[in-house]
Structures are given as C-alpha cells and as structure tokens.
Amino acid sequence: MRRLDELCSPFSALSGAEIVEAEKVNSADLLALARGEIMAISVNSYCDPQVGRDNAQHLLGDELRYTGYDNVPDVHKWGHNTYEGLSSPEHEERYFADALPAIQSLRDYWSPYLSPIDRLRLELQEGWPAGANMEYLDRRPLFVGQARIFHEGNGAIPHQDFLPWELRNLRKSQQVDGVAQLTGQLTANMYLQTPQVGGELELWSIGYDYGAYDSLRAGPDSYGLHRDQIPGAAMVLKPRDGMLILFHATRVHAVRPSEGADRVAISTFIGVRSVDRPLTWWS
Numbered sequence: 001m002r003r004l005d006e007l008c009s010p011f012s013a014l015s016g017a018e019i020v021e022a023e024k025v026n027s028a029d030l031l032a033l034a035r036g037e038i039m040a041i042s043v044n045s046y047c048d049p050q051v052g053r054d055n056a057q058h059l060l061g062d063e064l065r066y067t068g069y070d071n072v073p074d075v076h077k078w079g080h081n082t083y084e085g086l087s088s089p090e091h092e093e094r095y096f097a098d099a100l101p102a103i104q105s106l107r108d109y110w111s112p113y114l115s116p117i118d119r120l121r122l123e124l125q126e127g128w129p130a131g132a133n134m135e136y137l138d139r140r141p142l143f144v145g146q147a148r149i150f151h152e153g154n155g156a157i158p159h160q161d162f163l164p165w166e167l168r169n170l171r172k173s174q175q176v177d178g179v180a181q182l183t184g185q186l187t188a189n190m191y192l193q194t195p196q197v198g199g200e201l202e203l204w205s206i207g208y209d210y211g212a213y214d215s216l217r218a219g220p221d222s223y224g225l226h227r228d229q230i231p232g233a234a235m236v237l238k239p240r241d242g243m244l245i246l247f248h249a250t251r252v253h254a255v256r257p258s259e260g261a262d263r264v265a266i267s268t269f270i271g272v273r274s275v276d277r278p279l280t281w282w283s
Helices: 028-036 049-060 089-110 114-129 163-171 208-216
Strands: 021-022 039-043 066-068 075-078 133-136 145-150 156-159 184-193 201-203 235-237 244-249 253-255 263-272 278-283
Touching: 028 114, 028 244, 039 208, 049 089, 049 145, 049 184, 049 253, 049 263, 075 163, 114 133, 114 184, 114 263, 114 278, 145 278, 163 263, 201 244
Parallel strands: 021 039, 133 278
Antiparallel strands: 039 244, 066 075, 075 145, 145 263, 156 253, 184 244, 184 263, 201 235, 201 253, 263 278
C-alpha cells in the first residue's frame, strides 16, 4: 500500500483492479483512487433517477448550448469543453464568457434540488485533505458540468484525457499557469439517462505517455487509439440512471455504442497535484 502522500504517476499501471461501491464520495476512497489502489468509485442513486431523466430532456432541447463535437460529429454535448473552447481566440472568449452562466443554468435546471455537479463539488472539497476548487486559466475560471450525449449506435473509442496535452497542442507551450503541475487527472460521470443495452464504460489499468499515445492513434486527426493495437479492457461497467462513476482519465477508457436510447451523462475532470494541494475541476 502506498503512503498517504504518495500518489500514482499519471500513466503508470494501476496497482488495484477493483471498483469501490460507496454511498457518497469520501476521503478514504478518493485517496485510494488517486494512489492507484482502485480503478473506480461508483455511487448508486447519486441523483434522483427521474429528476435526472427529466433534466436530460432539458439539456437535449437547449438550442443555445446543445451542439455536436467539431472533431466527433456523431457525439453531442451540452456546454463547452476546453479542447474546443480554447482552440482559437474567438472560441476562447466565448468559452470564458459562458463558463459561469452555464454553471448557473445547470443549477437552475435542478432547482429546487441540489444538482449532482454541486453535490460532487461539495464532497470533493470536504473529502480531499487540501480541499478542492475550480480550475483557473489566465486567472479566469473554467466551466464545469458539460453533458456528453451518445445517440443510439454511437460510443467513444479508447482514449485518454490530460489537460497538459490539450494545452500543449492548443497553445504550443508546456508551461501554462499551474496546469503543467498536474500529476493526475480523474473523470467523474453522473448518468442521467442510460440505454438498457450498450453504453458500457470500459476501463483499462494502463495509460500511455504522449509519444506512445501519438504513435497508437487510430488516425492522424483521431482523438483515440486503435483498439486492436492495445490490450483488452480490465473492467467493463454498466451505468444506470442516477449513478456516479469516478475513474482515471489518464488511463485508457472507452464507451460502447448505445442501443435503443440515448446515453446522457454530466461530467467533470478532476485535477490532482499532490495531497497537500487542492483538487481542481473543469470540463
């Protein structure tokens, strides 16, 4: 077992291959996840399933923020993300201008209930030894709470997410504020609507560094990897309406195609630096 202050490096193989089922996000499980001793944390009924399904329809009908991904047209989203939002000066201004209004809009959808994003933010603040806060770039807060929508027949190929990689490509620099100090990146998905068949989350215990990842891409402009060139997934999870799952974004993960219904989940990345520094969140 690792020491309390010893976190796993960004792409090293995870030492634990289990999922912890909990009633809420707590300190012990967060630290075990960050140390690589477990692969994932799940919480059933993190938000009321019916309220989640109702709000999924609100997100799908939002003409202002519901759009497709530029580089993955078969997948849709509600709200902005850093990969596209910081891709040009024009997009960047739009991203920052809408970051806080979009957070408030999501909160309004859930009123009078606590939104699952706000619940998670509170539990991260209370559960991590140094607390948690919003991620900032150029002294401006990043948006948190993007929804990803996989329509019937669509999924996500194996891939990894790491904000320093994104900013290296977008800003041609490896030193961007405190982002370069990230030692890990987690993902939290809150599932509002799930299909009865398909839509499973596949998790690998391994991650590749930037050079190896680039050489395994499914194509020059692809965000992900050739499935036949990597080992099989170590774990396959079947999300349910209202469930929360946290896992390592810097390890390979994928989403199997949905069948019969759209798969809608609100998500956030969680940045890890050290035990004595706050976690951060963004989308």
